[in-house]
Amino acid sequence: MDAADVVLALVVLTALAFDFTNGFHDTANAMATSIATRALSARKAVALAAVLNFVGAFLSLEVAATIAEDIVDPAAITPAIILAGLLGGILWNLLTWRLGLPSSSSHALIGGVVGAVVVAAGFDAVEADGLVGEVLVPSVIAPVLALVVAGLATFVVFRRIRDWLPDRIQSSFRHGQLASASLVALSHGTNDAQKTMGVITLALVAHGSLDRGAGVPAWVVVCAAAAISLGTAIGGWRIIRTVGHRLTEINAAQGFSAETSGAMVILAASHAGFPLSTTHVTSGAVLGAGVGRRAAEVRWGVAGQMVVAWLLTLPAAALIAAVAYLGVDELGGEVVGPLVVSAAAAVAAVGLFLQAQRNAPITAKDV
Incomplete structure (x- = not known):
């Protein structure tokens, strides 16, 4: 195994680690409202979400194709760039999880990759049309659409x-x-x-072990599905509490309206190949369910905190990834740099996790 193979293996493992953090960071997307209304116990809800996340990963590959081809120029990508982008996404995920803020794992990943690419190859390596048309515009439209649909659905249901x-x-x-x-x-x-499938595919193309446009290998699909499913099984209790309880008080009818509306928007976007934020969509749907019910209390201050986190995600993850890439490049991009920077990021990630568990532990009983 030569140096390039070692770095590729490190990138694949880091991508699956990101997928794992995506799972526990975004568990709230699926199950927060069901847990809040006591339709399901916390542990049963998380177990069901884990199984269905695994199954859902096999339904479409349109989003993976968008990530692999339409956000950055594949010709400018190197495994070191992808590694730095993944580290930016992971660290931002853990930081927002520590704060209990349901930010976008999708935007953390995309922001990380874009930030690393800009430092390494310049702005010309960013596919501006794809970034704006397939990421930024849907990121604004999707949560607003989910809010409106859920609000109308809740209003009709309560009538x-x-x-x-x-x-x-x-x-x-x-x-x-x-x-x-x-x-x-x-x-x-x-x-x-x-999204993880698309990033691993980018790495394989950059390594030369996969032709551009060849599609996502079957083993990548299986590994990504397993990683996000395992992460989901851990249970993101902090963010579940924010989405399920802090945004608005919600009953079963509102939960049904929010979940159905959010799922419709996400599935439509997946079919179209838009890598939107499922966190934004489901949070928008929960807000809509609060707005659609007369006399329901919507905590707009909490919603405002979430919007700030959303706005910061792309640039913050890009900045972390840029610093990571500079570290890799300074230490030597072949093997030493990637290994040292990955080790440093792992220490920081473990530190965030342990600090959260020590200072403010949140368990299934708290949601």
């Missing part, structure tokens, strides 16, 4: 059930939430696992 007793509403819609939450988990696997 139909206005004479129902609260106990009947809860018992009826809790069953519906089993289906709607499952659909969100399936759609999350379909959209989010593909």
